[in-house]
Amino acid sequence: MNNKTIIFLLALSFFVPFAYGQFQTGEIDRSKVPVLAPHYEEEHTFDRPSDTAAWQACQPGMHVSFGTTDQLYFRSEIPSLQTETLSWEATGWRGERLNAQAVVWSTDSLEQVRFEVSDLVGNNGAVLANENIDLNLVRYVLSNYPYGALAEDCAAGPADRAYLMPDRLEPFDRFDLPGQTARPVWIAVNIPQGAAPGTYRGTIEVAAKGHRTTLHIQVHVQAQTLPPPTEWSYRLDLWQNPWAVAWYYHVEPWSADHKALLKKHLKPYADAGGTFITTYAVHSPWSDNSYWIEGAMVDLIKTKNGDWKFDYRIFDDYVQLAMEVGIDEAITIYTPVPWENRFRYLDEASGDYVYESWAPGSAEFKAFWHTFLSDLEGHLKEKGWFEKTYLGINENPLEYTIAAAKVIKEHSPDWKITYAGNWHPELNDLLDDYCFLYGNEPSMETVQQRSAKGYTSTYYVCCNPAKPNNFVFSPPAEGRWISWYASAYGYDGFLRWAYDAWAEDPVRDARHTLWPAGDTFLVYPGGNSSIRFEKLREGIVDFEKIDILRTLAENTTDKQVAAALEKLENHLKTFPKEHDFNEEDVIEAVQTGNALLTELSDRLAATQK
Known part of the structure; x- marks a missing residue:
C-alpha cells in the first residue's frame, strides 16, 4: 500500500455517513466502515440525535443536572429529566458507597468541562474529606442490542447493527463536550467506617470555558457500620481469566508486569466482596470460545517412564496474588469435565503437548484423577488451602457430572465440589456448592434444606x-x-461468567461474536469498573445490610423495629414471584427495598439512644 492510498483512506474515514443513533437503527454498509483512523478514539461517535428538534429548542450554554443511577443517558439525546436538579441527597451506613450520576449536555460545544469537589462538612462539625469522593466519566461502548431489548436466547444479535451504550467508567481530569451531545459522570461517595453519624453537606463545582454551575450534595450517615468487603457473607463468584490481561496489554504471562496489572485488575472484584479465585487444572476448558484462551495453571506432565508429575507454579502465583488483593475465601479448580472431555498434557519424552479424551467414569479418567487428586491434596494441604478449595464442574450432561463427582468422592469424601447448571435432584447430595441457572432452580424449601445440611447454594445468569x-x-x-432476589430466595450469593472474558476491543466494543454485548465481562481493562458492576455491588451491599439488620432486630423487643422488619420481610416475599421485568x-x-432498609436502620438506632 503506497502513501497516497493511506492518505486517501484516512481522509475517507472522516466522511463515513453513519446515520443512526440510539433509537434509530440501520444496516451498516461494511464497505464504508473505516478500517484506518487518524488516531485511536476512546469511544465510537457514529450516533446522531433521534430528535433534532429537541436540540434546536434547547437553550444555549452548559446544562448540568443530577439524574439517577437507575437510568442510562445516551450520548446524542437530551436527558429525559423532569427538571434540571442541582441537588442530590442520599442515606447510607458507615463503610458504604453511595452512587450518584450527573449529566452535562449542551447544544453547542463545551471545552474543558471539569468537576471540583469540596469536602463534605457535617452538622456535628466532622468532615468527610473530598478524597472519599470518586468521579468517573461514563464512556460509551458498542452493543449488539438496543436498550432494554429482549435478547435472542444466547445470540450475538444482528451483525449489521450497533448501538452506543453508556457503561465503562473512566477516571478523568476534564473533558470536551461536542455540541448536541450529553456526558454522564458517575459519582461515588465512600463513607469512611469511622465517620460520625450525621448529615454532611458539600458542593461540586462544574466548570467549562465561560460556564459554571454548582451542584449540592447532602449525605445522611446512619449509625450502623458495614464491614469491609473481605468480611461480607455474600458468595460472589465471577470467573476470571488472567491470561486476558496479559494478552490485552501484550506482556509476558506471569511476568512481573503481568502480576502488577493483575493486582489492579482484581481490585474491583475484591472491593465487591469477591469470594472465589478461579483457577484451571486443564487447558482451555470452555470449548475454545474465548477471544483469549484460559490456559492451564497446573502443568500435567507425563514423564519418560510413564508416571505423572505436576507443576503448580502458575497456580500458586495466581492464588497468592488474589489472596494478597483480598480474595481469600475460596478457590475453584476447573475442571474434571472439560469440553469434549479433552485433556492436554506435556509428554516429557517428545516435548510435545498431547490431547486425549477421557470420559468421566472411564478407566483412563479414574486412573488419572486419582493420581492427580492425591498429588493435589498434598500440595493444597502444604499450602494451607485444602479446606477452601472446590473442584469445579460446569454445566454438562447429567451422567458426566455424576460420574465425575463419584470419582472425586471415591478418592476422598473430604473433597468439596461446586457445580453451575440446572437443578437436578440427583446431584443434590453430591455437591457442596450448587449454583442454579435462574429459572431452572429448586424450590425455596430445597435451598433451605441444603443450608441446614451445611451446603451452600447460589444462582447465576449467563447469556440467558x-x-x-x-x-x-x-x-x-x-x-x-439480582441480589435482592438472592436474599429473598435464601441463596448464599451469585455467580457469573465472566469477570473479564474480553472480546477484541473491550474498551470500545462490548459485543461478542457469540453472545449478547456485556455477557462475557463486567470490568474493563485498567481495573475500570462499569455501571453494571457498580449496580451489582449495590445489591450485594443491600444483601449484607439485610442480614445484619435481621440479627440486630432479633436482639430487641421494640415494636417499631418489629414493624419495620415485618415490612422488609413482606417486601422480600415479592421477589421470588413471577415477573415480566418491566423497568x-x-x-x-x-x-422501595432501599427505603425499608433505611427505615429499619433508623428504628434500630433510635433504640440505642
Whole structure:
C-alpha cells in the first residue's frame, strides 16, 4: 500500500455517513466502515440525535443536572429529566458507597468541562474529606442490542447493527463536550467506617470555558457500620481469566508486569466482596470460545517412564496474588469435565503437548484423577488451602457430572465440589456448592434444606435469561435486583461468567461474536469498573445490610423495629414471584427495598439512644 492510498483512506474515514443513533437503527454498509483512523478514539461517535428538534429548542450554554443511577443517558439525546436538579441527597451506613450520576449536555460545544469537589462538612462539625469522593466519566461502548431489548436466547444479535451504550467508567481530569451531545459522570461517595453519624453537606463545582454551575450534595450517615468487603457473607463468584490481561496489554504471562496489572485488575472484584479465585487444572476448558484462551495453571506432565508429575507454579502465583488483593475465601479448580472431555498434557519424552479424551467414569479418567487428586491434596494441604478449595464442574450432561463427582468422592469424601447448571435432584447430595441457572432452580424449601445440611447454594445468569441480567443494554436496576432476589430466595450469593472474558476491543466494543454485548465481562481493562458492576455491588451491599439488620432486630423487643422488619420481610416475599421485568417495576422494587432498609436502620438506632 503506497502513501497516497493511506492518505486517501484516512481522509475517507472522516466522511463515513453513519446515520443512526440510539433509537434509530440501520444496516451498516461494511464497505464504508473505516478500517484506518487518524488516531485511536476512546469511544465510537457514529450516533446522531433521534430528535433534532429537541436540540434546536434547547437553550444555549452548559446544562448540568443530577439524574439517577437507575437510568442510562445516551450520548446524542437530551436527558429525559423532569427538571434540571442541582441537588442530590442520599442515606447510607458507615463503610458504604453511595452512587450518584450527573449529566452535562449542551447544544453547542463545551471545552474543558471539569468537576471540583469540596469536602463534605457535617452538622456535628466532622468532615468527610473530598478524597472519599470518586468521579468517573461514563464512556460509551458498542452493543449488539438496543436498550432494554429482549435478547435472542444466547445470540450475538444482528451483525449489521450497533448501538452506543453508556457503561465503562473512566477516571478523568476534564473533558470536551461536542455540541448536541450529553456526558454522564458517575459519582461515588465512600463513607469512611469511622465517620460520625450525621448529615454532611458539600458542593461540586462544574466548570467549562465561560460556564459554571454548582451542584449540592447532602449525605445522611446512619449509625450502623458495614464491614469491609473481605468480611461480607455474600458468595460472589465471577470467573476470571488472567491470561486476558496479559494478552490485552501484550506482556509476558506471569511476568512481573503481568502480576502488577493483575493486582489492579482484581481490585474491583475484591472491593465487591469477591469470594472465589478461579483457577484451571486443564487447558482451555470452555470449548475454545474465548477471544483469549484460559490456559492451564497446573502443568500435567507425563514423564519418560510413564508416571505423572505436576507443576503448580502458575497456580500458586495466581492464588497468592488474589489472596494478597483480598480474595481469600475460596478457590475453584476447573475442571474434571472439560469440553469434549479433552485433556492436554506435556509428554516429557517428545516435548510435545498431547490431547486425549477421557470420559468421566472411564478407566483412563479414574486412573488419572486419582493420581492427580492425591498429588493435589498434598500440595493444597502444604499450602494451607485444602479446606477452601472446590473442584469445579460446569454445566454438562447429567451422567458426566455424576460420574465425575463419584470419582472425586471415591478418592476422598473430604473433597468439596461446586457445580453451575440446572437443578437436578440427583446431584443434590453430591455437591457442596450448587449454583442454579435462574429459572431452572429448586424450590425455596430445597435451598433451605441444603443450608441446614451445611451446603451452600447460589444462582447465576449467563447469556440467558434476557431478564434479569447484566448486559450493557440491561436496565441498571436489574443488576441490583439480582441480589435482592438472592436474599429473598435464601441463596448464599451469585455467580457469573465472566469477570473479564474480553472480546477484541473491550474498551470500545462490548459485543461478542457469540453472545449478547456485556455477557462475557463486567470490568474493563485498567481495573475500570462499569455501571453494571457498580449496580451489582449495590445489591450485594443491600444483601449484607439485610442480614445484619435481621440479627440486630432479633436482639430487641421494640415494636417499631418489629414493624419495620415485618415490612422488609413482606417486601422480600415479592421477589421470588413471577415477573415480566418491566423497568419501572424493577426500579420501584429496589428503591422501595432501599427505603425499608433505611427505615429499619433508623428504628434500630433510635433504640440505642
